[in-house]
Amino acid sequence: MTSSAGILARLLPPLRPEWRRIVGSYLIATTSLCALAAIAVLTALGVGGAVVHGTWPPAVWWFALGGLVLLRTFLTWREMDVSHALAYRVLARLRMALFDAYSRSVPGRRREHSGRAASVAMTDIEKLEFFYAHTVAQIGAAFTLFVGALVCAFLVMPVAAVVMLAGAVAVALTVWAGAGPSRRIGAREQQEREEQSERLVDALGALREILAFGLQSRVVREAVDGTRRSARVTRRREVIAQLVDGTRELILTAVVIGVIAVSLLDGSVDGAVDAGRAALLPAVIALAVAGVAAVADAAHTVSELHPLITSADRVGAGLHRPPVVAPVDRPLPLPPGPLGVRFERVAFSYDDRSEVLRGWSIDVDPGEHIALAGPSGAGKSTVIALAARLWDPAAGTIALVDAAGVAYPLGRIRDEDLRRTVAVVEQDARLFHGTVRDNLVRGVGARTDEQLREALTRVGADDWITLDDELGEHGVRLSGGQRARLALARALCREPRVLIVDEITASLDTESERIISDVLEGFDGTVIAASHRRETLGRFGRVVGVERGGQANDGGGYSRSTPVTVTTA
Structure with a gap:
């Protein structure tokens, strides 16, 4: 002892x-x-x-x-x-x-x-x-x-x-x-x-x-x-x-x-x-x-x-907790322009449980919008978390890819660069205690009120809330659809090149789902969205099915994703 x-x-x-x-x-x-x-x-x-x-x-x-x-x-x-x-x-x-x-x-x-x-x-x-x-x-x-x-x-x-x-x-x-x-x-x-x-x-x-x-x-x-x-x-x-x-x-x-x-x-x-x-x-x-x-x-x-x-x-x-993401060694600068995401034979498990993903490979081209579909527990949220490097995979590589096909592994990207490039909106995204303005500017640096109001307008929130409104703890005074819209507006304020969304239309009314789907469809960048709702999935040209055990399959008129070679700069 x-x-x-x-x-x-x-x-x-x-x-x-x-x-x-x-x-x-x-x-x-x-x-x-x-x-x-x-x-x-x-x-x-x-x-x-x-x-x-x-x-x-x-x-x-x-x-x-x-x-x-x-x-x-x-x-x-x-x-x-x-x-x-x-x-x-x-x-x-x-x-x-x-x-x-x-x-x-x-x-x-x-x-x-x-x-x-x-x-x-x-x-x-x-x-x-x-x-x-x-x-x-x-x-x-x-x-x-x-x-x-x-x-x-x-x-x-x-x-x-x-x-x-x-x-x-x-x-x-x-x-x-x-x-x-x-x-x-x-x-x-x-x-x-x-x-x-x-x-x-x-x-x-x-x-x-x-x-x-x-x-x-x-x-x-x-x-x-x-x-x-x-x-x-x-x-x-x-x-x-x-x-x-x-x-x-x-x-x-x-x-x-x-x-x-x-x-x-x-x-x-x-x-x-x-x-x-x-x-x-x-x-x-x-x-x-x-x-x-x-x-x-x-x-x-x-x-x-x-x-x-x-x-x-x-x-x-x-x-002294063991880290789930390794320190960045020999960081690579990210290039300008659109970026895609590449998974190369990725494996992952939670603690000592069985693997959620095993040999999972897929390419998301720069600017492409794809949806992840599959039953609960198949690993959709895990793919989202790995793409945002909240965790590191147990095996395989995840990288951002530019238009020329050059890959930048997430483990080689400085955290501040990655957070400016990739924005994540989770299903249970938390809003902070304070005003709408306080929440929108979290971690994004200086933004004018006009820019913040534009983000609210894009998600259809400008007619029911203002920048100075208090949200309460976790946005308790808001409905689920309203919290989802503000969380999406907060991500848009970061001006990311890759937007990752996890089930934010789940349990929402039809109008809220339509507004959020419109925003995702009009986003000028790469979008990866996990969802189980047919209405949301129908707005994407490519749907990747995630099976239990971590394989990708044909979720809607596409061929199974095949392994790709990851290059480094």
Whole structure:
């Protein structure tokens, strides 16, 4: 099993650009903690001298104490300011790295739950941001202070340093003793919250169905039961934490008593205690308390990290997902002009399931419009995803082809070039929360309002919606046909040379289907459209049938596609 330190270390590479700020946060925290310890020691030294010798501390003592108080005040403010700023940067770095990992490894291929992915991206990373921005610095500062206090105690009163070291070891052992139960309960707590997140995502995504079938009370009951289970697990974890913290308090008390005892025994002569040692004793006690208390605070923090370790493990797993598309090596620039698509003996399967495509070959000429037909599960949507390079095939080659027949394999095309060239509209295309304008300009750069309105006009949406209309989450206020038209308009705004469409006319009314079919028919470029509706298929001059097992067949007056040779530039 990977150690806790190893799990947390897996997340460090994305945070490498922030290492200077993390080190700076550690230095500020260490200076602040040392200033607090110095205030305690200096105060004890002054009070001890006043009690034993009956004299007030000298002026330099007052100036030093006042300066340390001011320094501690400033550093406390500065430490929180730096930590919060760094926390936002850590949050952004981890989320960018996670989203980048997901862009290379589409979750849908691995049949993952979107609620789990959302929980990792939001809840888990939010737990981790302050750990790397603040907690790491606090733990490092605590151990730095302990080492400094131990050295000072050894120079002044070696026997007190021995007691300090023994107390610190005992405190560290409490972390080891509580690690097993805390980690098991922390993992269980995280699992309960994860399952609750999945339930809520499902409920919110199926809100209409829940209302239609009268399932409100059941959803609420399941949510309440899940919350109660999570609360019970949390209480168990808190009880263990309180027991361990109580043990540390006892150890700290024992250290104080031990320092007093060994100091008196070591410094006694015929039962009398040297006055100088007596005046110094409060300062040594304060130094011992500061050092061991710092270790106790660090141990408490480490004990509370077990739920965090689970979150870090999940984020680390997300960051190290195996990619479904390989990095582009020796990229090829795409030529101007129309481009076709070529499949050369392509094979593909989902996870460990049987092959969806096997030896699948077809040529789509530049500017040609073809439709893919076949029963559900035959692989039409898979062909669409492969043509857009959402996934890489297990075998074979997919390439864009220019008018001269030169092929440009998708694996040799930079992602930004491919996305500008190929636009995809899926059956369940998601609209983003925001205005129509916000959705149309996603990823396309600058577009004028006139260009955006022209796209709305092309899909017949200009008479029922405006650029400033709010869509709601996933376009919830729109019908299925309206969402399909806006998704198609968004793709047209990219001005692609290849337009790939997956079943967007499915379950639409006749008017919406006609409008979308008109747009596809009039598109000046290559079109690949998957559909099972005869009305849509009838608008294409060439229909490619996709059989189960991945072969292409005669779907409407054409010969079976034959393998072709792929050339590279």
